Amino acid sequence: MKRLINQTPGAPWRLALGLLPFVLVLLVYLSASATRLAENPDDPLLPSIAAMADTFAEVATEPNRRTGELTLWVDTSVSLIRLGLGVGIAMTIGLVVGVLTGLIPYANRTFSPFVSVLSMIPPLAVLPILFIALGVGEVAKVALIVFGIAPFIMRDIQQRVEELPRELLVKAQTLGANTWQIILRLVLPQVMPRLLDATRLALGSAWLFLIASEAIAATEGLGYRIFLVRRYLDMELILPYVLWITLLAFLADLVLRLIVRVVFPWYRARRS
Amino acid sequence: MSTVTLKNVWKEYGRDVVLENINLHVESGEFVTIVGASGCGKSTFLRMLLGQESATRGAMELDGRPMPDEPGPDRGVVFQKYSVFPHLTALGNVLVAEELGTTRVTGRLFGRRRREARERALKMLAAVGLEQAAGKYPSELSGGMQQRLAIAQALMKDPKILLLDEPFGALDPGIRQDMHELVRELWERQGLTIFMVTHDLKEAFELGSRLLVFDKVRHDPQAPGAYGANITYDIPLSHTTPHPSVYRAVGQRLGVDPYPSAAEEEG
Numbered sequence: 001m002k003r004l005i006n007q008t009p010g011a012p013w014r015l016a017l018g019l020l021p022f023v024l025v026l027l028v029y030l031s032a033s034a035t036r037l038a039e040n041p042d043d044p045l046l047p048s049i050a051a052m053a054d055t056f057a058e059v060a061t062e063p064n065r066r067t068g069e070l071t072l073w074v075d076t077s078v079s080l081i082r083l084g085l086g087v088g089i090a091m092t093i094g095l096v097v098g099v100l101t102g103l104i105p106y107a108n109r110t111f112s113p114f115v116s117v118l119s120m121i122p123p124l125a126v127l128p129i130l131f132i133a134l135g136v137g138e139v140a141k142v143a144l145i146v147f148g149i150a151p152f153i154m155r156d157i158q159q160r161v162e163e164l165p166r167e168l169l170v171k172a173q174t175l176g177a178n179t180w181q182i183i184l185r186l187v188l189p190q191v192m193p194r195l196l197d198a199t200r201l202a203l204g205s206a207w208l209f210l211i212a213s214e215a216i217a218a219t220e221g222l223g224y225r226i227f228l229v230r231r232y233l234d235m236e237l238i239l240p241y242v243l244w245i246t247l248l249a250f251l252a253d254l255v256l257r258l259i260v261r262v263v264f265p266w267y268r269a270r271r272s
Numbered sequence: 273m274s275t276v277t278l279k280n281v282w283k284e285y286g287r288d289v290v291l292e293n294i295n296l297h298v299e300s301g302e303f304v305t306i307v308g309a310s311g312c313g314k315s316t317f318l319r320m321l322l323g324q325e326s327a328t329r330g331a332m333e334l335d336g337r338p339m340p341d342e343p344g345p346d347r348g349v350v351f352q353k354y355s356v357f358p359h360l361t362a363l364g365n366v367l368v369a370e371e372l373g374t375t376r377v378t379g380r381l382f383g384r385r386r387r388e389a390r391e392r393a394l395k396m397l398a399a400v401g402l403e404q405a406a407g408k409y410p411s412e413l414s415g416g417m418q419q420r421l422a423i424a425q426a427l428m429k430d431p432k433i434l435l436l437d438e439p440f441g442a443l444d445p446g447i448r449q450d451m452h453e454l455v456r457e458l459w460e461r462q463g464l465t466i467f468m469v470t471h472d473l474k475e476a477f478e479l480g481s482r483l484l485v486f487d488k489v490r491h492d493p494q495a496p497g498a499y500g501a502n503i504t505y506d507i508p509l510s511h512t513t514p515h516p517s518v519y520r521a522v523g524q525r526l527g528v529d530p531y532p533s534a535a536e537e538e539g
């Protein structure tokens with residue numbers, strides 16, 4: 001018998017093993033739900049798949065009675081805009097600050113300790129301050145996402161820049177590059193795929209901060225909807241919404257991964 | 273045209289002395305090969321010539337003027353690894369040498385100037401035998417091809433001095449021979465001054481026009497960092513095979529038996 005660390009599953013097994021936990025969770029849910037519904041058909045806690053599908057189809061296709069809007073799509077677009085803005089701004093700040101502190105000793109001495117302290121502040125503790133200072137509108141929600149993930153991205157990019165082989169920086173200088181050209185032609189291209197990797201890791205937190213701020217003060221959005229209908233124990237809507245958010249998060253991750261693969265073909269090759 | 277002069281140069285890291293009182297004068301067009309035990313300061317010496325590190329004592333001069341204290345286009349370099357940019361193709365790696373330094377803001381050339389630069393870059397790739405690989409990324413090239421690319425890249429700038437730190441250390445013997453021919457040919461044609469560190473004594477003797485042996489003269493067993501290395505042999509090479517006794521002496525100095533068969537045959 002080979003050691004466990006040296007045993008790898010064959011091709012058909014790989015897929016099956018990957019699916020197994022999903023199937024198990026689904027089965028447990030189905031049986032629990034069926035049991036509860038058999039006792040009380042109006043039980044709200046574990047609705048049937050069909051009921052959830054109906055509710056989801058309703059919010060996706062039928063205009064809201066009060067506002068006349070398609071609830072799901074309004075919630076989704078509003079949330080994605082907040083998320084996109086927050087993540088985009090955080091990436092920009094993270095890239096600029098990270099490259100500068102990673103490459104330029106003066107910038108490092110000036111900002112590095114500050115960024116370290118900044119990243120220690122729990123972002124959710126700052127949320128009330130943001131709401132007070134920036135109002136309960138869009139700005140505060142985007143600001144929370146930026147505040148929550150920008151320090152992480154900054155520090156990650158700074159580290160990646162510091163990890164660039166010294167030889168490459170020397171080489172660029174012997175080819176006549178000044179600091180700006182080193183940033184433009186050497187550091188940025190090498191750090192870009194890493195920025196996308198860092199963003200992928202930060203996306204989970206970004207969703208957390210989005211939903212938290214929407215739960216507290218919003219009039220639409222995916223997080224707002226979940227917390228709104230929580231009052232009525234409306235699991236028929238909450239569960240599909242959670243799945244929908246999960247799907248969106250998965251797709252965002254996938255898109256970033258594809259961009260890295262297509263735009264930076266040298267990146268994976270070098271890693272391996 | 274490009275002479276290098278070191279006067280009483282010391283290099284210390286904290287209390288560790290790496291190089292001790294080095295005096296050296298190298299004329300334009302010399303091909304200096306450098307050997308020495310591992311850790312004796314050969315790479316440090318090259319980094320100082322490069323401007324990446326400065327001497328802690330003494331004076332280093334390039335053409336009679338103080339050596340610039342940061343790397344620049346007058347001194348090209350090829351390291352053992354990490355010498356080419358992984359995010360650029362072979363052609364891009366050579367082209368970028370032309371683009372850096374000529375364009376201040378964008379770092380790129382456009383239009384006619386780009387086409388001209390591309391022509392020159394392709395010629396340079398052909399000179400090192402890489403015209404077929406122009407579109408490939410370094411990760412798709414063999415070790416020897418990567419080093420040839422690094423040499424092509426360094427030569428694009430027409431450096432006065434070329435610094436090579438064990439450039440062929442990772443290559444197998446057959447490819448090494450090709451690289452030797454390439455480097456000698458480029459040296460003879462372009463009138464470069466070359467400093468090359470190597471672990472291979474045979475390479476050092478055959479390739480250079482002058483051999484430097486770095487070694488510690490004094491040892492303090494209680495404090496290994498107390499004394500630094502110096503140039504213990506400075507041998508002009510005429511490219512007739514050197515006398516076997518020279519091999520033997522250098523080999524003993526380094527505590528290796530570098531080239532026994534050749535030395536024995538002729539001795």
Ligand SMILES: Nc1ncnc2c1ncn2[C@@H]1O[C@H](COP(=O)(O)OP(=O)(O)OP(=O)(O)O)[C@@H](O)[C@H]1O
Nearest residue numbers: 285288290308309310311312313314315316317471
């Ligand atoms: N940045 C540094 N800080 C402190 N000590 C250093 C530093 N760089 C090199 N040294 C020391 O200087 C000495 C010489 O190092 P160097 O890399 O120049 O040796 P080398 O002759 O090139 O060795 P090798 O043949 O193994 O490449 C070593 O003892 C090393 O520990």
Ligand SMILES: [Mg+2]
Nearest residue numbers: 314315316437
């Ligand atoms: Mg070395």
